[in-house]
Amino acid sequence: MSVETPTGTDATYADAVTVLATALDELGARIYRDVHVESSYLHLPEDSKLTDTLTEFSAYTDECLTVLDNPIVVRALAAARTQQQKA
Secondary structure, three states, X not given: OOOOOOOOOOXXXXXXXXXXXXXXXXXXXXXXXXXXXXOOOOOOOOOOHHHHHHHHHHHXXXXXXXXXXXXXXXXXXXXXXXXXXXX
């Protein structure tokens, strides 16, 4: 899938990327806090279906959150910060 990268001067693009990245980051934080298998608040029985399901879900969460480290996303967020500072 080809993705066009709008210019860094497109305020709507920068705002949208910032909103989406923030939402994904907050969702990840909530998952880590409440249901990730590494959460200190979660006590799971060993060898249960729930443990297996949450382990798979946690791994999928970790995989999805790597998008926040994608160079395209990092550049877009940096451009958004630059635009905000200029405004």
